[in-house]
Amino acid sequence: MPPLRRGSAFALLRSPGRTPGWPRRSGAGFLVITGRSKEILVTSGGKNVSPAAIEDRIGGHPLVGNAVVVGDGRSCVAALLTVDQQHFPVWKRTAGKSAEATVADLAGDPDLLAELQRAVDQGNPAVSRAESVRRFRVLPVEFTRENGCLTPSLEVKRDVVVRRWADEVEACYAG
Numbered sequence: 001m002p003p004l005r006r007g008s009a010f011a012l013l014r015s016p017g018r019t020p021g022w023p024r025r026s027g028a029g030f031l032v033i034t035g036r037s038k039e040i041l042v043t044s045g046g047k048n049v050s051p052a053a054i055e056d057r058i059g060g061h062p063l064v065g066n067a068v069v070v071g072d073g074r075s076c077v078a079a080l081l082t083v084d085q086q087h088f089p090v091w092k093r094t095a096g097k098s099a100e101a102t103v104a105d106l107a108g109d110p111d112l113l114a115e116l117q118r119a120v121d122q123g124n125p126a127v128s129r130a131e132s133v134r135r136f137r138v139l140p141v142e143f144t145r146e147n148g149c150l151t152p153s154l155e156v157k158r159d160v161v162v163r164r165w166a167d168e169v170e171a172c173y174a175g
Helices: 009-014 052-059 088-095 110-126 158-164 166-173
Strands: 021-025 031-036 064-070 077-083 133-138
Touching: 052 064, 052 077, 052 110, 064 110, 064 158, 077 110, 077 166, 088 110, 110 133, 133 166, 158 166
Parallel strands: 077 133
Antiparallel strands: 021 031, 064 077
16 A cells, blocks of 8 residues: 555545544554544644543543543643542542542542552553643542433543533643
8 A cells, every 4th residue: 555645535534524533644654543533632732632542541440430631722631530439439448448438528638649640650651741641630420321421322421521520620720
C-alpha cells in the first residue's frame, strides 16, 4: 500500500462527517484512525488528545469506576474519577476506614487520593507527556443510566458529565 499524499484519501477522511475516527499519518505514511473525532480534546497548546486510551488504562484499576479525561482548551489534561462501588468497601476495610464512610466523605482523604494517583500513574505511560493526566478530582457518585451519565450501552456521556461536574473541572485547574 503506497503512502497517502496530501489531497488524497487522507484529506477526504479528515473532512467533517467522513469517519467517526481521527485519522493521522504514521511515520511510514499509512493511515491510522485513533479515537472518535467528536471526542478529541485540543489543549491550549494545540495538542490533539484522544482520551480513550488513558481513560481505559486508568479505568482498569479496581478502585476506579469511570475516568473522564478533560482538558479541551486547557493548559493540561485532567480527569474526573468515580470510585467503583463494589471495590470501595474492600478498599475501606484494607485501608482501615470506617465502613459507613461514603465516597463523598472520603473524597479528600489522603489514602484514597494516593490510591487513585497510583491508578493515574499506571495509565499515564500509555500516552505522551502532553496527553498525560496531571490532575484529577474524585466525584461522589458513580455514573449510571439513571443519573443520565451513561448511554443504554453503558458508554459515558462525556458532554453530560463535563456539564454536570463543571465545578469539579474548574477545580482541576484552580491554583
